[in-house]
Amino acid sequence: MTPPTSILIIGAGELGTAILAALTTHPAYTHPKPNSTPAKLALLRRPSTLASTDPTTLASLTALTTRGITLEAGDFATTPVPELAATFSKYDVVIQAGGYGAAPGVLLRVAEAAVLGGVRRFLPWQFGVDYAVFGAGEGGGVEGRGNGVDGGVDGAVYEFLFLRGFGVVDLKGRVVRGLGAWGNRVTVTDVEGIGRAVAEVVFEPGETENRVVYVAGDTVSYGEVADIVEAGFGGGFKRELWDRDFLRERLEQEPEDLMLKYQNVFGAGVGVSWEMERTLNYRRGVKLTDLRKYVEDNKEQLLASAD
16 A cells, blocks of 8 residues: 555554554655655544633644644544545545544444545544454443444553553452453553554554454463552552452443443453464564553553542
């Protein structure tokens, strides 16, 4: 494929920011081939955000435009599909980097807009779970959030393990929990690693075209997570197992709780881990941060966020 001339990122949160940073530092962007120019980069932002008079918001928007980033107005959850398609049609590549909390059907409408807009390459939201092998119904319907959209980049972020609401690592309460079974494994990486993988897929697609791309900083069992947390933060952690029956019972009591749905997904032990040899970073010799190094590098930040 010829290099993309224009790229639109949907989502300006932590992941979208990491993807943007990886794109702008990739060699294909910083050192374009002779007689070519760097790809045009853009972010989709809500119209209300672009119209904001809040000084902090204005400063962040100005910082983006100063770097040459185009700001497109649109809300992937509410803007009519034809309008989204018209915006998407201006770009070779569209990357869905927001949608973790999106309602069912929202991600499908974005894919529909990408098709309608004639986007050459669309990278859907699929960071963390391989829904192609995940059992239907295991997560209370969370596996249907993409509604048939497939082909993203798989690799959950380390931060998810340390969210108190997710329940695996509670630094404040000094508890580590296993979801489903202590031997269940989960593949994780940092957001910067996912960003680097997305940049590789965009600028050097190669064998990644039209398929799910696997990424891994580490693949560990919940028992190994507990060992690493205790080594990094000292002893005194209580270990609790939330087995499948417990997780299902909690979800039955609160069937609309998104975090409970994801606990059931990651407690199923299917579609949330893969061996390093399957990953893009392994095949291309890209070294990503493992869990032990992530804890070592982010100890103070993790402790501060736990308070």
